[in-house]
Amino acid sequence: MVAALAVTVLAGACSNQATSGENSGANTALPSSCKQSKPVLGVALPNTVNPYYVAMRQSFIDNAAKSGLEVKVAIANDSDSNQLSQINGFIQQGVCAVALNAVNSGPGAASVAALNQAGIPVFSVNVIISPDDLKTQNARVVQYVGADQPEGGKAMGEQLLKDTGANAKIVAGIVGDPDQIPTNQRDQGFTEALRANPEAKVGPTVNSKVDPNVSLQVTTDMLQGNPDINVVFADTGPGTVGALQAISQLGKTGKVTLYGFCAANQPLDATYRACAAQEPADYARIVVENVQKHLGGGQVPATILQPLKIFTSGVPAPGEVG
Template sequence: MPNRNRTRGLTATAAAFSLALLAAACSNQATSGSTAKATDGALPGSCTKGKPVLGVALPNTVNPYYVAMRQSFIDNGAKNGFDVKVAIANDSDSTQLSQINSFVQQGVCAVALNAVNSGPGAASVAALNQAKIPVFSVNVIISPDDLKTQNASIVQYVGADQTEGGKAMGEQLLKDKGATAKIQAGIVGDPDQIPTNQRDAGFKAALKPNTSAKVGPTVNSKVDPNVSLQVTTDMLQGNPGINVIFADTGPGTVGALQAISQLGKTGKVTLYGFCAADTALTATYKACAAQEPADYARIVVENVKKYVGGSKVPAQVLQPLKIFTKGTPGPGEVG
């Protein structure tokens, strides 16, 4: 994303994905179940140095989400005795793979990978596997199908419980408008990615009890506020009956809010979404779900330390989201 501020992955249902992720995360490891142990395989020699290098691969630092995550990796890495090297891919899959290969050449102890995209991210995992460098994925889910194709595996995935975040927004919508209210909703999303599709699935599932609720078009914001403004404008102009928008990323929320205002739809269309940075809830922007990227980075760092020290770590860590219905989410509480 030169301006594509992402929180991304590929399509899959929440239930099917959960099973597939656990299988992929545990494949090619000597342990069974939902934990992995460092002593089951060789670790890079650099892990035994006084201050091992932890490589961190991030998509961009345009999105406030990744700004918070980057700083947390640096701060928590230092607290846990790591020399943290951060690589920013500027939203390019090829650049990120090149940066991963650089980590391999440097002989880093472990890598925390927030892939630019889920599918191409599997190639980065495979390159690290070949060098016997353990991979901890964060925020962006690496496609289980692509991991299988690459015969690759991660040690652990850390991120938000995406489906529950979308579900919470749908439930709040019904609470605000009524269990039988007539709802025609449009989604400002990213249909090519796993986490955003999980959010959408949770939102749709929450609305199912209301037979008067319909979820119509989904437009691709590409996790960019400028793109979101354009596609939301087009969606609202082409579907004048829409009275609710669900935006499944923070940048998508920013653009959707602008579109509602510019089209004079304030009071006619309400927005539920994942939290936009530094944006207060209003009568139009009714509720949002916030991730905590700094906390995800902390968890990754602490589990890398455990893993390279010979302890078991869970294959998946899903964190609850914070739900806001008033006020302004704090720094680092973003979608």
Template sequence: MSKRKSTCAVLAAVALIGTVTGCGSDSGKAGGKGSVKLGLALSTLNNPFFVEMKKGAEAEAKSAGAELSVQDAQDDASQQANQIQNFTSQNVKSIIINPVDSDAAGPSVKAANNAGIPVVAVDRTVNKAEVATTVASDNVSGGQKAAQALAKELGEQGSILVLRGQPGTSASRERGKGFMSAIKKYPGIKIVGKQAANFDRAKGLDVTTNLLQSHPGVTGVFAENDEMALGAIKALGGRAGKDVKVVGFDGTPDGFKAVKKGTMHTSIAQQPAALGKMAVRNALRKVEGSDPEAQIKVPVVPVSARNVEKYS
């Protein structure tokens, strides 16, 4: 598909999201019987991406006349399990979960199911439990696009580092799967270091600093989110964007600033606010008796200096 057609497809999908999230603004009022109570369990609010997701969810809930309670697990799976249990005991009509760990979330989601409370997963899947739908970015496709962008910038030659996200999350697995499947098509590019940095900027700095001691001649870095990419950029110092090309994932405001500055070559941009809106919208649909699709994919797009002004 040509770049022009690909861009048009993404814009069409974004327009569709706007249409879906904007319709039926009285849905949360449940036929005038009072506002519907929803619970939103986020993995962390110490990350701009999830702050934007929260804003999108709150905006959609307000538009629909629903009451949304938001909890921050601070990247602690046990704490998140307790939060889901609390939502269940409070008899909310639906729970939206952005899992800290896709496996660890299973038992508490099962308990909610047993209590007759439908659960919507957002950004990350839940394993070994039933959810009404999973609203997520197309992470596999995004990982492939990251590999293609990095390979093109490197001239299909070089050595790279890969910073993995939070172990156990579907987002990390899917982005890694997409990236690895695509980077194999460029035999001139070698992965010399790969390590988890938990989607965290400070850990991205520490991990990159340590990896550079063993591999000082790297020419590229792929980080599974912008926060880790920004940590890697700090570790690289003046080499970032010059001797070493950095590709991130998320499309956060700070990521876009780095793209504009030239220290990050590309960010695979998600739409966190749209993810939050779609999660709330489909939770309300389930409450009303409709069955949303099993998976709802929100498109991603590579953002570089060429188009950053448009998306930022």
């Protein structure tokens, strides 16, 4: 069972989406390399361990080929310093534009600033760059493309209330990633939705670091230290994988239910009740289309927020992940 949340497109700069700056169009100077017959788009990704980034990487390659762009992909292995070094590599190579999926929201601003200084337009995707850090470095991105994160968390909270009843006793723990703006927005949406139930309480948040093995450990610790928790909200797909394993290994199946962002190829069941799915391949397609439009002198919206698919049964399709 799938429901889609409404699409939101914001045409102006929106500080909470880290676009920090004016919308860019025909009057913005482009690097001379953009005049080549096949301009190069640099794509910076955190890793290719997470199925999310596997789908995004392939989509960038496929859609760039259709658009007449050459793609160079850099994988940071979840290191901010690696990513900044790779961004500097793109600058040395004289790429035309960069699609940046930052490893982390704050440090990503340094990559944006370096590209700005080189006159290379930056399109951020998925991970929102910290608006405060952008402001500090006087940096800006042309556009941000990603999911409507607060709505995804809100949808999970509302589904929980629908499943349990308006006044059920709920003690929820969050398996999150406090270092990222998008995951914090998901947590906020989930928490706000639960305020409709006076008997609902949101307890601790643990850091899964978007890693299933870390998630397994921190969820285990959270459930052992807080035996009254009867709901877990996991705000990433890898976080969901580890949380499910923890619930099973602790023998809490039937006592603790899970709501989260979708894990790859994981069916919904009586424990894993609902999930919100992003579509990273679609985000990459949108970025490529807007890069092309920008290079042609067209105006592009500063922020594009895509809907999430909400699953309450079945298995999300490949590429529909959290």
